[in-house]
Amino acid sequence: MAVGLIGGSGLERLIEGDKSSLVATPYGDVYVVSGEINGVEVFFVSRHGPHHEHPPHRVRYRANLYALKKTGVEKIIATSAVGSLLEEMPPGSLVVIDQFIDFAKRHITYYDDVVVHVDVTRPYCPSMNRVLFEAGRRVKAPVRMGGTYICTEGPRFETPAEIEMFRMLGASVVGMTNVPEVVLAREIAVHYSLLAVVTNYAAGMQSRVSQEEVVEVMSRAEENVKRLLYEALPRIDELSVEDDCILYREYAEKYIMGR
8 A cells, every 4th residue: 555745845856766647636636746665655745836836824735635545545654844842852853743732723624514523632643653753763863752743824933922832832843734734634534644854943942043944954854854764664554553543434435535
């Protein structure tokens, strides 16, 4: 079974024999790159579009997830740049996220026309999370197991006052894109893990935060991310995950994928 990847530009360079195709969805067409990584069939979607044209508040989240599900993907590994709220988690760190707090204003769901309350007690797949962490340790990447991602609306960065509040709430990292992505994955019964890449300390913890710094540190961390994924993917592909999505699989087939 193929594994889906969602991330920024650069990850597709890890794919062997890659080819692009346009996948039609009810939410718009999506460019999907397919090929192999370490012998595993993968389908990759660039979260912000092939030319990074969609800002965080306008990412086509439903289209991206729907396109991967349509290819037959049942497991997704996502990567995302984040700011650190913890002194002990410096830029360059990798974090396997296990919880989120939603401060975005998107309210995006596949269930606009039917009442379905989706459980997100475990929003990220624990089995896949363990594999990612163990793979990171084997390749000696600076990986940390567990962390809470707080999602803001963007595209602006946060104020120091907001960051101080988020720290009091127990958040570990801050970003602009993981919600509703993780929730939509649950709605369509796809097992999902997020590997967060710390690119900076959050506002108030350093003199200023710039887009240029985020891009630069993300580029430097790319090699660690690639080595971790190369190591993890064969084990992710073979993994028997806890099947806590079964209720939503029935709903997904009935209300979403049949559109």
